[in-house]
Amino acid sequence: MTSHDFARYHRQTLLPGFGESGQRKLLDSTVLLLGCGALGSVAADMLARAGVGHLIIVDRDFVELSNLQRQVLFDEQDVVDSIPKAEAAKRKLAKINSEVRVTAIVDDINHTNIERYAKTADIFVDGLDNFETRYLANDLAVKKGVPYVYGAAVGTTGMAFTVMPHTAGSAAWETAESGNLATPCLRCLFEEPPPPGTSPTCDTVGVLSSAVAIVANYQVAETLKILTGNFDCVSRTLLNLDLWANEIMQLKVTSAREKGNCPCCKQRRFEYLDGKVGSSAASLCGRNAVQLRQRQHAKDFDLDAIAARLRGHGQVSVNEFMLRVQIRDGDKDYEIMLFTDGRAIVKGTDEPQVARGVFAKYVGA
Ligand SMILES: [Zn+2]
Secondary structure, three states, X not given: OOOOOHHHHHHHHOOOOOHHHHHHHHHOOEEEEEOOOHHHHHHHHHHXXXXXXXXXXXXXXXXXXXXXXXXXXXOHHHHHOOXXXXXXXXXXXXXXXXXXXXXXXXOOOOOOXXXXXXXXXXXXXXXXXXXXXXXXXXXXXXXXXXXXXEEEEEEOEEEEEEEOOOOOOOOHXXXXXXXXXXXXXXXXXXXXXXXXXXXXXXXXXXXXXXXXXXXXXXXXXXXXXXXXXXXXXXXXXXXXXXXXXXXXXXXXXXXXXXXXXXXXXXXXXXXXXXXXXXXXXXXXXXXXXXEEEOOOOOOOOOHHHHHHHHOOOOOEEEOOOEEEEEEEEOOEEEEEEEEOOOEEEEEOOOOHHHHHHHHHHHOOO
């Protein structure tokens, strides 16, 4: 381990259960941050300041103006430059704490890549915006015996829960002196995702920035407890809050695993991780957009060549990360975004088949 200046962490090492030994554990640990939007940017900021050794940030999106209300790591210049969130976060974090190693990955997390990104991670922190990927993270956490800190915020409400997987005794939290500290998993609590279109989204009901910040900081506290080995301090309840209604609840869920027959942590069927559930065309949560990804291992996009071809169809802008084109198709307006890794997002529709059609028409199937 390299030598670190512990002075910057002095106020933290004073805390009970922390000390220099806790700080050393933190500096030696790797956090996989799944998503770097609202929750993720708050969590990344705090984790970098706290001095985690390695932060792996995976996010598929680019910074947009409407993000700035709550996504604290980004600024107006990131919007102007169309910088991917993971990359923009990495640049900001380097200025905040240059001791922290940050790996920025611009990609959509799915069952084909999550294990690769998670390989060295000691913990998964949830900054996601959809159930499918959360269940995927939960599957991997249970399969590998890695803690997973779930968090979500929409409207004025927020939720958080820490999954400490059951590992039949091999995990440190199951052999702690205070007894077995394993918890239910996310699917013990919510066995199936809600049907599409039934949950409120940030685009339909908005989101209060302070609800996001509270949930993310709660997740960070849980992460710091785990990484410093303070397993007995980890929350064993489901946090559920509504700041506008002045409600903060801690729901007891410890018996959820015993009561049910969880497909994930009891039957050890990892349906999301095995790719049995999930799709290659995903409607993006309330954003009137569909993301397309080739199932087969297709070649990456040559953005410049495509840009040259599309200039006759609409306004095209291109940089090293993405191509964006505005298309008028019949009486409808669409925006197609192509990323170098072979992904595309079609804005202007919620229907995968319409998106595939527009994409095929202008970019090619
Ligand atoms: Zn479970």
